[in-house]
Amino acid sequence: MTPKIAQYLAVQAPATPCLVVDVDRVEERYRELHAALPLARIYYAVKANPAMPVLERLTSLGSSFDAASWEEIELCLQAGARASDISFGNTIKKVSSIVRAHAAGVPMFAFDSAEELDKLARHAPGSRVYCRILVENAGAEWPLSRKFGTTVEHAHALMLQARELGLDPFGLSFHVGSQQTTTDAYEAAIGRVGMLFTDLVQAGLDIRMVNLGGGFPTRYREDVPEIDEFAFAITRALTAAFGNALPELLVEPGRYIVGDAGVVSSEVVLVSRRGDSSQANGGKRWVYLDIGRFGGLAETEGESIRYQMRTPHDGGRTGPVAIAGPTCDGADILYERSDYRLPLDLASGERVELLSTGAYVSTYCSTRFNGFAPLAEHYI
Amino acid sequence: MTPKIAQYLAVQAPATPCLVVDVDRVEERYRELHAALPLARIYYAVKANPAMPVLERLTSLGSSFDAASWEEIELCLQAGARASDISFGNTIKKVSSIVRAHAAGVPMFAFDSAEELDKLARHAPGSRVYCRILVENAGAEWPLSRKFGTTVEHAHALMLQARELGLDPFGLSFHVGSQQTTTDAYEAAIGRVGMLFTDLVQAGLDIRMVNLGGGFPTRYREDVPEIDEFAFAITRALTAAFGNALPELLVEPGRYIVGDAGVVSSEVVLVSRRGDSSQANGGKRWVYLDIGRFGGLAETEGESIRYQMRTPHDGGRTGPVAIAGPTCDGADILYERSDYRLPLDLASGERVELLSTGAYVSTYCSTRFNGFAPLAEHYI
CATH class of the missing domain: 3.20.20.10 (Alanine racemase)
Structure with a gap:
């Protein structure tokens, strides 16, 4: 997360879920690639963002x-x-x-x-x-x-x-x-x-x-x-x-230029332990965010792209979690098998930031699946 | 496809891709379910459509x-x-x-x-x-x-x-x-x-x-x-x-009420044989439609939901095909392993109708992945 995004999130606290992109970081990445491969002409893959x-x-x-x-x-x-x-x-x-x-x-x-x-x-x-x-x-x-x-x-x-x-x-x-x-x-x-x-x-x-x-x-x-x-x-x-x-x-x-220029800010909707711990849900906590596979995080399909997350309790004790989106769709699970751990103190209503989400997020987002509005976007 | 939808498609020829829903058919299905289970109160699952x-x-x-x-x-x-x-x-x-x-x-x-x-x-x-x-x-x-x-x-x-x-x-x-x-x-x-x-x-x-x-x-x-x-x-x-x-x-x-009340009308963008038939692509023709997994057909993920298709050449000779969407995303494949066959005469520019697509299509659709506008919808 760039300092500009961190400050924007802290000061503006935009409604979640939203994508915040630091356009200066886009420029930096463009320049880095150009410096590394000076003989290649850069055609930015527009679909990435x-x-x-x-x-x-x-x-x-x-x-x-x-x-x-x-x-x-x-x-x-x-x-x-x-x-x-x-x-x-x-x-x-x-x-x-x-x-x-x-x-x-x-x-x-x-x-x-x-x-x-x-x-x-x-x-x-x-x-x-x-x-x-x-x-x-x-x-x-x-x-x-x-x-x-x-x-x-x-x-x-x-x-x-x-x-x-x-x-x-x-x-x-x-x-x-x-x-x-x-x-x-x-x-x-x-x-x-x-x-x-x-x-x-x-x-x-x-x-x-x-x-x-x-x-x-x-x-x-x-x-x-x-x-x-x-x-x-x-x-x-x-x-x-x-x-x-x-x-x-x-x-x-595409991804190289805009990926790490963006951060998705989301809210924890629910943290639950269901079944009798060791039963239905393998004893795991389930953390449900207000963004999931159909709100833009389509590349978590098959747990392919594994985003890093920030929470207000980073540094505290953590435990294993499954992480899912807010819809009624059983396929709307981000991570169940990828050994994610999140702080034990994490509670509903708190914010979780997904890092390096500037690419392939805003456009995959569904128009209104389960009634949820498309992801808000802020370019700073 | 209901006669009303068939006539609408024939007379109006709406721009593709689009979803056409016969609302009278929705009513019929509601009545059928009510007749079959008269003691149960029907709560329509809004997310379906x-x-x-x-x-x-x-x-x-x-x-x-x-x-x-x-x-x-x-x-x-x-x-x-x-x-x-x-x-x-x-x-x-x-x-x-x-x-x-x-x-x-x-x-x-x-x-x-x-x-x-x-x-x-x-x-x-x-x-x-x-x-x-x-x-x-x-x-x-x-x-x-x-x-x-x-x-x-x-x-x-x-x-x-x-x-x-x-x-x-x-x-x-x-x-x-x-x-x-x-x-x-x-x-x-x-x-x-x-x-x-x-x-x-x-x-x-x-x-x-x-x-x-x-x-x-x-x-x-x-x-x-x-x-x-x-x-x-x-x-x-x-x-x-x-x-x-x-x-x-x-x-x-949800699906029961609206599924078969809808038809997606799409256009064939390309029919291709690549490689030297038996090589890169297993000798199959690939048929690319102007709608795919990110244009609304999300339930084809893992080839789970297998829609029936109508073409202008139905009844003619068919051959095996893989069917994919129009985006640059390699995951945007509808069917590669489900033994689909389509007429040998099918050509780009022709229309293909996907039947029973009234449920879980319009809302899964992405806002603008690869620049494509959301699916148009017609309720008749």
């Missing part, structure tokens, strides 16, 4: 933007970004969205299938396109499954086809999974993409770009490698793959 | 309401319901919500812990309270976990304590899990609750009510027992437990 103060600050710093939808492109333009600095990074795009993006001047589109390539050739003729490769996501705490990306062999054929279709076969991309905690994943992926890149150059294609994706982690409950370690591993792998003839490089950080 | 046309129609039919939050209570009052017909059924309530509900005249509150009972005694003195028992959820496709309910032994002590605290220890409740597909679960639960009820009567408590919860299923892809089968099993179990001296009975249906 599309709030206008975040987009405006990043625009003022010269950031580019990775958009998942036409609606996100519109937000970037509203924030003052140039269309030429926006990449339409979703491999799944409605024709109407492609048409609008192309008309607005967005120059670059992702794809991973022949069908999407056909849509782009028809509705965004001549555009820069890049093909997403499926790579290993081991080490990622929010992996990306088989929904995106294709094989190296298929990508080879698609890139040649892109040229046939009159598109500009600009580059290749991959994504090692979100909250990636090992540097190995980047090295392995760069090795694979590097070979394909070289093959395509030899096939006479004017390919010029490698998009390294995002995935850089935020520190939650456990330590993660520093950004310098990722930068070192990435640079070494790029050098091995490309020597001095480096392609244009893009990165698409 | 809190749209004003649904609440108004049910109010006009004499329904009572089960609310999960103060905000849901307000919606019921706006729809014309009397406060005396509302139960505050969430066992996790903010003090401020208890105070408001009590002031508004809501007479009945759920609890499952000593801590919640203390809050109720202080902030809703004299109210009717009922204790939720933890029962088996086997057979439920959306089970309720260990988040709610307590043991029979603990409930016994809590009910006596409620009297000591000046509350009215009105009754007992249980919940067999949502989309419960077996009648056995109700019979077993009624047996357990019946014994506890008798014990409490013998202990001199003026206990008068059993709340059978909800859980009655909607037909999705697979057949489920008819409501008459549930009613028969429940009545038999009640007779075994209580003889002719039946307590007041409540049911809290």
Whole structure:
């Protein structure tokens, strides 16, 4: 928690649940990443947090933007970004969205299938396109499954086809999974993409770009490698793959930029011991907060992302707890198996802060599940 | 799909994604349940779909309401319901919500812990309270976990304590899990609750009510027992437990009332074969719709609720598919392992209807994940 957020919470005591984001911290993280990877152009992944103060600050710093939808492109333009600095990074795009993006001047589109390539050739003729490769996501705490990306062999054929279709076969991309905690994943992926890149150059294609994706982690409950370690591993792998003839490089950080700039402030609704301690509920206390999986903390699904928490009793004696949200939904449990402990003195009505919640919280929030209003947001 | 919805979709062709609900069908289902279980008072579980046309129609039919939050209570009052017909059924309530509900005249509150009972005694003195028992959820496709309910032994002590605290220890409740597909679960639960009820009567408590919860299923892809089968099993179990001296009975249906009254209309954004068929993606086609897990179809988590789909090519040749949503989130997959098949002719730009989606869709929807607007809703 930054001192500015701590002071805001202490002085303003905003109604809970709410998200407070320190926009100066967003800037710091942007600068840190830029310093660590000076050769890579930063395309901020808007989906991580599309709030206008975040987009405006990043625009003022010269950031580019990775958009998942036409609606996100519109937000970037509203924030003052140039269309030429926006990449339409979703491999799944409605024709109407492609048409609008192309008309607005967005120059670059992702794809991973022949069908999407056909849509782009028809509705965004001549555009820069890049093909997403499926790579290993081991080490990622929010992996990306088989929904995106294709094989190296298929990508080879698609890139040649892109040229046939009159598109500009600009580059290749991959994504090692979100909250990636090992540097190995980047090295392995760069090795694979590097070979394909070289093959395509030899096939006479004017390919010029490698998009390294995002995935850089935020520190939650456990330590993660520093950004310098990722930068070192990435640079070494790029050098091995490309020597001095480096392609244009893009990165698409989202969580890394905004994750630790935000804090969710919540209220304890109930602390209960049910059953006869050792029975129905394993003797655990259950702590119910006024925010849960459907109020924005969607990434606690499967207890994947494990947020660190602050309470008014930190330093006092603690005991094991299960932590759940306020809805009547049995799936609205944050942590039951992840060995969370909270102070024994914690009582209903007190505040609990969830740290590093600036990314992937405000937008996952449901419109009104169980009647609860969407998460309030404060950008300071 | 009701004829009214089919005609609305054909004539109006509303922009996708959207939810269309036939409010007459809501009324039919209410009447069917009332006919099947005439002794039970129906408390509609507002969380299943809190749209004003649904609440108004049910109010006009004499329904009572089960609310999960103060905000849901307000919606019921706006729809014309009397406060005396509302139960505050969430066992996790903010003090401020208890105070408001009590002031508004809501007479009945759920609890499952000593801590919640203390809050109720202080902030809703004299109210009717009922204790939720933890029962088996086997057979439920959306089970309720260990988040709610307590043991029979603990409930016994809590009910006596409620009297000591000046509350009215009105009754007992249980919940067999949502989309419960077996009648056995109700019979077993009624047996357990019946014994506890008798014990409490013998202990001199003026206990008068059993709340059978909800859980009655909607037909999705697979057949489920008819409501008459549930009613028969429940009545038999009640007779075994209580003889002719039946307590007041409540049911809290949500999905049963609104589930099959609604249809989600979506657009195919992309149909792709990636990799070299047998490789990265197992040779499957992937069909991407413009609605996914974060656009309202949250109950497809773990492929729990398996919706039936209609396409323009039904009756034609089909092949296996994975089905996913439109966002850049790897978790936004509806079905990958549930053996879905869709017509081979299905193409991007065409419409796919998801049947029986009237419950637990509109409210789970995220505010704007990946920039996508919340699901549009049409009540006809």
